[in-house]
Amino acid sequence: MTNKKLTDDGIPPGWSYNPASWPQRLPIVGMAMVGFGIATYLSLFQLNIVADVWEPFFGEGSRKILTSKTSRILPVPDAVLGALGYLADALAGAIGGTRRWRTMPWIVIAFGVLVGPLGAISILLVALQPVLYDSWCTLCLSTAVISIIMIGPAMDEMLASLQYMRRVKDARLSLWKAFWGNKEIEQKVI
Amino acid sequence: MWAQVINALLGIWLMAFPAIFETDKVIANNEQIVGPIIASFAIISWWEATRAVRLYNIPLGFWLILAPWVLGYDNNTALVNETVVGVLVIGLSLVKGKIEERFGGGWSAIWSKNPTHVQEARNNPIK
Numbered sequence: 001m002t003n004k005k006l007t008d009d010g011i012p013p014g015w016s017y018n019p020a021s022w023p024q025r026l027p028i029v030g031m032a033m034v035g036f037g038i039a040t041y042l043s044l045f046q047l048n049i050v051a052d053v054w055e056p057f058f059g060e061g062s063r064k065i066l067t068s069k070t071s072r073i074l075p076v077p078d079a080v081l082g083a084l085g086y087l088a089d090a091l092a093g094a095i096g097g098t099r100r101w102r103t104m105p106w107i108v109i110a111f112g113v114l115v116g117p118l119g120a121i122s123i124l125l126v127a128l129q130p131v132l133y134d135s136w137c138t139l140c141l142s143t144a145v146i147s148i149i150m151i152g153p154a155m156d157e158m159l160a161s162l163q164y165m166r167r168v169k170d171a172r173l174s175l176w177k178a179f180w181g182n183k184e185i186e187q188k189v190i
Numbered sequence: 191m192w193a194q195v196i197n198a199l200l201g202i203w204l205m206a207f208p209a210i211f212e213t214d215k216v217i218a219n220n221e222q223i224v225g226p227i228i229a230s231f232a233i234i235s236w237w238e239a240t241r242a243v244r245l246y247n248i249p250l251g252f253w254l255i256l257a258p259w260v261l262g263y264d265n266n267t268a269l270v271n272e273t274v275v276g277v278l279v280i281g282l283s284l285v286k287g288k289i290e291e292r293f294g295g296g297w298s299a300i301w302s303k304n305p306t307h308v309q310e311a312r313n314n315p316i317k
Contacts, residue, residue: 012294012307013294013307013308013310013311013314014292014293014294014295014299014305014306014307014309014310014311015291015292015293015294015307016290016291016292017291019239119230119234123226123227123230126226127222127223127226127227130205130208130218130222131218131219131222131223144226148229148230148233148234149233151233151234151240152233152234152235152236152237152239152240153237155237155239155240156237156238156239156240156293159239159293159294159296159297159300160294162300163294163295163299163300163305163307166299166300166301166305166307166308167307167308167311170308187316188316189311190311190314190315190316
């Protein structure tokens with residue numbers, strides 16, 4: 001008897017859907033690309049390539065936040081790091097086929113780990129705006145919302161990968177090999 | 191999920207409150223830190239696989255009820271607001287809502303004994 005659910009649709013055992021299917025992943029990749037676009041625009045302002053920044057609600061808020069001391073704590077402006085983070089998210093969301101929760105757990109777990117800290121940093125930056133500088137920055141808030149929205153949908157796929165790793169461990173096979181993807185293990189463990 | 195949508199809005203309401211009611215810095219700082227955290231936990235729990243994250247808002251709700259006394263607020267509007275929001279956040283965090291999908295036993299199935307995904311894998315072998 002073959003496991004039809006797994007071979008045809010890539011649905012993990014005990015699941016009602018495949019978290020690595022394209023309808024599940026494409027919205028996250030799309031959101032990460034929007035985040036990348038906004039962060040790139042903010043980077044251009046911070047690098048003095050664009051003279052003005054769009055701010056519909058908070059007056060001088062965006063300018064104040066984007067030129068604040070916090071934004072220059074690191075050698076590169078913070079929006080540049082944000083842009084790189086969103087790009088990494090988009091790539092980690094796009095790489096691999098619809099069975100990648102078992103064929104390449106490393107990318108799924110890297111994806112989940114990338115999305116988590118980016119979200120945590122976003123919450124921190126949102127709180128710092130009013131607490132330290134008494135202003136808000138509309139586009140900074142928008143990217144924070146994107147980061148938070150991405151967390152939930154990225155986590156189900158990571159859960160499927162971690163459950164697969166558990167079954168590999170139960171079968172007393174190498175977790176290290178399974179993590180990087182291994183044909184022999186894939187034939188033994190569902 | 192509707193309960194967690196309301197909690198997200200309550201978090202955003204807390205963020206806006208200090209500007210609308212021109213509170214002092216102590217109250218503003220508290221609401222501008224706790225507000226975004228509540229909104230974020232609520233948004234993360236919109237999805238079924240991470241619905242359990244809603245429970246992280248319960249301690250934050252209790253903090254909102256205690257904060258006016260711990261931080262010594264002299265602003266009754268802020269005191270009433272944080273108490274009401276705190277009670278609402280705790281109550282709404284307890285609302286689990288519908289879970290329609292199956293997740294192989296969920297997050298505890300990574301370490302628990304004989305979880306759903308292990309049983310189903312055994313009952314439906316590859317060959």
